[in-house]
Amino acid sequence: MQLSWERVELTKRHPLTISRGTIAGATSVIVSVEADGIVGRGEMAPSSVTGDTPESGEADLAGWQLQLETRHPLQRQLIEADIAAADGECGGSATRCAVDVALHDWAGQRAGLALWKLWGLDRDCIAPTSLTVGLNPPDVVRQVTTEILARTKARILKVKLGSPAGLDHDRDVFRAAVEAATAFGPITWRVDANGGWTVLSAQIMIPWLAEHGVEMVEQPLAKGDEDGLVALHHFSVLPIFVDESVSTARDIVWLADRVDGVNLKLMKTGGITEAIRLIHTARAHGLNVMIGCMGESSLSIAAGAHLAPLVDAIDLDSHLNLINDPFTGTQFVNGRVLPGDGPGLGITRRSQEHTS
Numbered sequence: 001m002q003l004s005w006e007r008v009e010l011t012k013r014h015p016l017t018i019s020r021g022t023i024a025g026a027t028s029v030i031v032s033v034e035a036d037g038i039v040g041r042g043e044m045a046p047s048s049v050t051g052d053t054p055e056s057g058e059a060d061l062a063g064w065q066l067q068l069e070t071r072h073p074l075q076r077q078l079i080e081a082d083i084a085a086a087d088g089e090c091g092g093s094a095t096r097c098a099v100d101v102a103l104h105d106w107a108g109q110r111a112g113l114a115l116w117k118l119w120g121l122d123r124d125c126i127a128p129t130s131l132t133v134g135l136n137p138p139d140v141v142r143q144v145t146t147e148i149l150a151r152t153k154a155r156i157l158k159v160k161l162g163s164p165a166g167l168d169h170d171r172d173v174f175r176a177a178v179e180a181a182t183a184f185g186p187i188t189w190r191v192d193a194n195g196g197w198t199v200l201s202a203q204i205m206i207p208w209l210a211e212h213g214v215e216m217v218e219q220p221l222a223k224g225d226e227d228g229l230v231a232l233h234h235f236s237v238l239p240i241f242v243d244e245s246v247s248t249a250r251d252i253v254w255l256a257d258r259v260d261g262v263n264l265k266l267m268k269t270g271g272i273t274e275a276i277r278l279i280h281t282a283r284a285h286g287l288n289v290m291i292g293c294m295g296e297s298s299l300s301i302a303a304g305a306h307l308a309p310l311v312d313a314i315d316l317d318s319h320l321n322l323i324n325d326p327f328t329g330t331q332f333v334n335g336r337v338l339p340g341d342g343p344g345l346g347i348t349r350r351s352q353e354h355t356s
């Protein structure tokens with residue numbers, strides 16, 4: 001097979017602020033694998049969580065190219081081993097994701113089937129997605145919440161908290177979002193602290209959020225403070241999910257006694273192959289599974305949407321916050337992000353004039 005890649009610039013409609021900083025856009029690397037007249041595509045979305053950057057991604061791909069081009073796209077097991085063997089020098093999970101997703105896209109196109117059909121999944125059981133409200137001053141939160149709900153008619157919002165400015169600011173942000181949403185009917189509320197709380201502040205905030213109708217809390221404590229989750233989880237009145245703390249199926253084993261669920265992201269697992277292992281490992285440990293995203297285009301969102309029938313909660317919204325998404329391929333129907341019927345990922349490249 002032939003391996004090639006190119007950069008695409010993604011610009012957000014609303015810059016996203018979380019506890020660790022603000023992102024207005026990103027450079028993704030789009031990977032193509034070509035063989036037998038079929039092109040499969042995957043995406044590397046950079047993130048401080050995985051450590052992948054456009055530069056590291058391109059260096060990884062260049063390092064793997066010679067070996068991978070001796071393979072056929074159906075040899076995924078061998079290709080995974082090739083990349084693992086090269087991992088000493090390179091190998092960020094988001095870059096591995098781009099290759100793995102491209103191989104699945106290729107296989108689906110070869111079979112002439114959408115991936116969800118190839119896997120025998122039921123698209124009708126996909127849950128509605130949440131949309132994200134970033135961590136901003138309350139007046140900005142009011143504006144953004146109103147704009148998101150007016151544009152998308154979403155029924156689930158995930159509010160980013162864990163502000164460095166403290167718990168009073170978190171409460172003000174959450175109240176502002178709820179106030180702005182009042183005009184739009186009932187909303188299901190989720191909160192993601194992105195590791196911005198201590199055990200003590202989480203013990204104060206979680207009961208407060210429960211009283212205000214929140215259904216779950218994501219990543220209350222920083223990655224690395226998983227010992228703190230033991231005490232927090234034992235007394236928590238809300239389900240606790242982790243995101244930054246979990247990457248692959250291996251992490252499920254040691255986190256299972258201290259969380260209720262995990263937020264799976266393809267950029268962290270290194271693609272669809274490990275994502276499926278993670279889902280089944282989490283199920284075997286009695287955990288709920290959410291599928292989320294980094295700052296991705298519709299290409300990676302489509303890959304997540306094909307897996308969505310296998311998980312409980314959906315947070316596939318990054319493409320809905322882009323003003324220049326280079327791809328189409330998912331449908332947004334009654335608050336649900338649905339994979340298409342086309343073969344493989346079912347994605348299409350937009351023509352350049354439609355991306356500005």
Ligand SMILES: [Mg+2]
Nearest residue numbers: 192218219243
């Ligand atoms: Mg998160």
